[in-house]
Amino acid sequence: MNSRSLGLDFGTTNSVVALGGDGASELVPFAAPGGTQPVFRSALCFWHDDEVKGGLANEAGPWAISEYLEYPEDSRFLQSFKTVAASRTFETASVFEKRFRFEELGRLFLDRLVGHTGRRLDDRPSRIVVGRPVEYAGGRPDPALARERYDAMFVGFGAEIHYVYEPLGAAYSYAARLTEPATILVADFGGGTSDFSVVRVVAAGEAPRCVPLGHAGIGIAGDRLDYRILDRLVLPMLGKGGQYRSFDKVLEIPRSWFSDFADWSRLALMRNPKTIAELERLRRSAIDGDAIARMIAIIEHEQGYPLYEAVGRAKRALSEADATTFRFDGGGLSLETEISRGDFEGWIAEDVAAIERTVDQALDAAGLESSAIDRIFLTGGTSLVPRIRRIFTDRFGEERIETGGELTSIAHGLALIGLEDDVAAWAA
Template identity: 25%
Template sequence: MSTIAGFDFGTSNCAFGVITDNQPTLVNLPQHGHYLPSTLYAPQPEVISGWLYQQLKSQGLEQPYQQARPNLGASLNALREAKLDGYDDQLAFGVDALDKYLVDPADCYYVRSPKSFLGSSGITPRQQQMFEDICASTMWHLRHQAEQTGLAPIKKVVIGRPVNFQGLDSHRSNTQATEVLTRAAKFAGFDQVEFLYEPIAAGLSYQQQLQQQQNVLVVDIGGGTSDISMLQMAAGSDLSERHDEWVLGYSGERIGGNDFDIALNFNCLMPTLGSRLKDGKGRPIPNKPFIDAASVNNISDQTRFYRNDTRAMLSELQRQPELTTLMRILTLQQQHMTFQLSACAERAKIALSELEQAKVALDFLEPELATVVDRANFTEAAQQLLKRMSVLIDDVIAQSSCKPDVLFLTGGSANAPFIKDYLWQRYQIPMVSADNFGSVTSGLTLWADKIFNKSGC
């Protein structure tokens, strides 16, 4: 006996859903609740593979992973050496991962939103293996947590995926990302893995509350992507395995909650670190280090920010009397605190959903340092992202050759007032919402039940 599940391996949060009493329900994970924040902590990157191998071996699942990692011995040695050197030899996930990272950001390995990196261009085979290990470790932890609730082993899953993982070379990016996720899921013990577009999954969830046939424009603003679809749905209609029977159009791009965090970070927080300063001759200092520091979802940008030549440039500038404030961004770099600053931006973004202003403590960079961000400035900073989102929506409406009856807004950023206001002013379509965080998981669960259980697979 095994369990069938919907699996939202999200940019911001992860969740499992199962069918209970003919309805999709989210699994309440013992250590995390319904949602596991998508973060991982390791004392050193080299120990991840060894830790994963040990967990898989404890359940007799290690052989496929062992065959795929011929140099596994080095990681196991690193794991043993870390323990001998007094380091923790365990990985941590979710809030626990963030807590451990904050103890000493410069002396650990911390990943936030690994899904954001899966479609990146130019990654090496070693980096791709690292992404597989990070995803597989997170998936194994989630699966272990879910099964601690009394579920039979989870063997068949439908995993949500964005329409496009990246904006550039989307076909290559999508292939790469889904292959990484598939291999990671198989390593973690899932026997059958299928994928479903996240906006379609959200639409399936919305169908549960439909009273009549409607053209539903689904706008799913997740942590990493915005995914749009137009679905023709009716109350109680059977789910067809042929998407083209009810999907009229779809599109997506890498514009998500993380990008709004970055916009707030760069435009509202980085000035406190010196981004708008001018040198003694009245020349603006380079913006690139501040953009790179804020872009925590971009491997190339983060690598460039932490390079020695970036440090040398900032140190040279900081010697000028007009530019002493740059010591703050130097501290950010030297202490590897870009994720900590990004977390501040995210908290401020959430606070601005209800408040006109939010105070942001930055005392980890300098004693008593703080700044205030306001909703108007953040909304202005987000305009380019909103315009890109509207291009996606316009494209889907054009594909569908019909007007939507309703706009179903979902995803982690769906509560933001400036997003709702922008969509209403531009489209004037009746807007509805449901569980912003759980709608995709519920739809994935319905689809998993359809293709694995009712279809007899």
């Protein structure tokens, strides 16, 4: 295929690349340690290496995971760092003795991603279309700051860069399946954000094929659902809800410790001398010092990734079964407990309600009622959670729901958008 565009879905959990040309789009595979696949984990791993310039080596994607699993205590593993893109409070990440700005982490990640495409991107297309969420993750996100950081991340890429809402990429991918006109609602559930676009798809052969009608988004998605499991099962074992002594007073342990610990983008960054020293002081004054000791052990022994995987396994299991066993053993914490799907759905009820309100906002932005939607296309890994799917089946009916390419549809559609004469019409 004569590639003229590149679509990049830079996701919170996973990233995917597609090349567009000759009216079609194809995914770029990665010959990863676990086998060839089109999905590249959005993660970085750092370790000391005297033979590398600066003394600090790094890897990304599944290679980062392999390096971490081999030497967990001698490495620093970062994941979900996209969630801080729009955060004014995030300035740098401390990795060993170095500090990295968001755009520096992004450039390291992109360099490794490109290097693992097997020379597929040696002749890089002149037009690159990057997906962005409708609403960035985090409290009071600053989209202008995120755009500034994204621009700095792509400096030196040598291409014309366009940013398009991620659900529009999925809409364009889904439109390739349709032969008749339709009004569609695309619901994209990622790791950090849930985004919605209402799009009018015209008949095949007409242009433009898709006409955006309205959008809405919210910083609630897969990572928030993970947090609900962590908050109920793990954090109480690490001191949440506990107390400590301060002079002649007994106070609740500040919850900020647990919000940082439960944020996958921040957990690894807690392994620094200042934070560990502060936690040690808290342990000595805590009523239950052993609980704080367990938190310190998980941080010091780099158990964040195994904990993340244990939570993810439980969530995925509950998408297939009515109950599962949550298991985690690491850093002095050993936990095995049953979870029912009903329990989990009760824990995430507040988040589901917020997502439902955001769907209403997307329809309002498009000026349409639910009855005007012909098809609902669900994409993103969190769309597989049964309670999330029921938001749409209860409201629109099972017969209008379409799925597929949960992890790849956005990149596929972004590359197709890149083939359009006027990409600016889609730009966010």
